[in-house]
Amino acid sequence: MALLPLKLCDIPNLITSLRILLVAPFLWLLLQERYGAALLLFVIAGISDALDGFLAKYYGWTSELGGLLDPIADKLLLMGAILALGWLDELPGWLVMLVILRDLMILGGAVAYHLLIERFQAAPLMISKLNTLIQLTLVCTIIIHYGLIALPAWLLIGLIYLTALTTLWSGAAYLWRWGSRAWHRIRRPPPPSHRNPR
Structure with a gap:
């Protein structure tokens, strides 16, 4: 062929x-x-x-x-790296679970919105993009720290908590956006009928 x-x-x-x-x-x-x-x-x-x-x-x-x-x-x-680093005990388990739960929540919300409300169109929020950037920075920093050169503890701890903060923030932002959009769609009155009167 x-x-x-x-x-x-x-x-x-x-x-x-x-x-x-x-x-x-x-x-x-x-x-x-x-x-x-x-x-x-x-x-x-x-x-x-x-x-x-x-x-x-x-x-x-x-x-x-x-x-x-x-x-x-x-x-x-990104998710594979976070899971692997969690498995190696180089990322705290609570952070790994937080990242997984956030992604599962967004995925579940998107599927529910698509099935129950209307076609879902992905539109990444700025906080989500920032969260992804910080997660990438954290993964890269952890790999450098354990594989190439020891980095200051405050840098690693700061990135871990910053990742947690933006993960929670982005999850809440998605929940608010799609929840409020679904609420308005449900409450919107049906369009008026255009049938000709008899």
Whole structure:
């Protein structure tokens, strides 16, 4: 069977797919405590994320598939790293549980809204983007601390509590936005009938 020809507009999706393939070796290296190699793959994944985002926006090479794959790739890498570092006791268990519960709450809320109210359209909040950035910074800092050079304890503790704060804040923000939107949709009166009177 002949392969479909690769188009320029498919390049961002190809880069994203390769980033997904990096998740398994990255996590394996992390669990083996080979932090230098794990950090290298983490940096490559970060560069690829920035690259496919730039190509998609600058050249307009966006697609519905890309809009689906990109957050999946990011979430697999980040959630996998947090779970692995929690397993290695390098992140506190309460923080790992908080991150998982926040994501489960958002996912459950999105599914419920889609099924019960109307089609769900993802629109990341600024606090969610900040939370993701801080989580990435925390993961990178922890890997550097245990694998390359010891960092000050206050930096690690500060990032842990900042991650917890933004995780709670972003979860509450999503709950408020979609809860209030669902409430207004439910309370909205039905449109008037346009049938001709008899």
